[in-house]
Amino acid sequence: MLSNIEIIARLALSALLGSLVGLERERLLWAAGLRTHMLVAVGACLIMIVSAFGFSDVLSENHVVLDPSRVAAQVVSGIGFLGAGTILLRGEVVRGLTTAASLWAVAAVGLAVGGGLYVAAVATTLIVLIILAGVKPIEEHYQARMQTRPLRLVARTGEMSIDVLQEVTGERSSRIKQFVVRQSGSEGLDEVTVTFVRLSQRSIEAIAERLRQHPGVISVETDVS
Structure with a gap:
């Protein structure tokens, strides 16, 4: 005992x-x-x-x-x-x-x-x-890379297609998960929502900046809830 x-x-x-x-x-x-x-x-x-x-x-x-x-x-x-x-x-x-x-x-x-x-x-x-x-920081980093990140833009009708988007995004085009085009409330404009996966916020900002330089794009938003 x-x-x-x-x-x-x-x-x-x-x-x-x-x-x-x-x-x-x-x-x-x-x-x-x-x-x-x-x-x-x-x-x-x-x-x-x-x-x-x-x-x-x-x-x-x-x-x-x-x-x-x-x-x-x-x-x-x-x-x-x-x-x-x-x-x-x-x-x-x-x-x-x-x-x-x-x-x-x-x-x-x-x-x-x-x-x-x-x-x-x-x-x-x-x-x-x-x-x-x-291990928590490693887990959070992995989850952050795996989460989806939406991007919304307004473009002239017919100016933004999946082919144009892939050309603009280059090698990151493989990270496109969803591409949705809707008619905007304004005539002659489309509202495009693109969802990326496994991309950091910095990469999304870089893609948004390249899209803003496209002649057919009116506006781009990265802060989409």
Whole structure:
């Protein structure tokens, strides 16, 4: 059986490691922040301690065999209920999956500390922090490049076709996702909406500037909502 000091040390370490992950989520103002991650880590740690050492007196009896992993295994499945509470549907976008995953990982950290696997717990915490904070800029950069960017222009009727647009955009013509021409409210003018994909805002501005120089184009807007 563990000493009282060892039990307290394990619980404190799990709270500390959980707080490191929770601080990163708190910085982004998520519902599951500092306290939630600390509670999950400490709770998982205590469950692991109880699972591994809480039945030592019973094991002294004859014909009694216990599997200490059974109680801990319930944490892995049970934490899903808490994680589901952090997942929100905002319009057509699901948010909170990363926070739910971090709660699940923190629960595993707590189990590791409760089982005495300190190196594994600390290493996992560092890896989780690198994933949450270090990989996020890469993810945002990739998502920014993958998002669609519309461009709207007004041109004289018949002056702007897909062939003309491809000639103006050059090598970026392969990034054209949609090309829509509508009759404008003014006679003799067309309203053209072009949607690009995997282009930065700087590239869109460069294309808009080239379109403004085309003789058939009246106006170009890049700030299209």
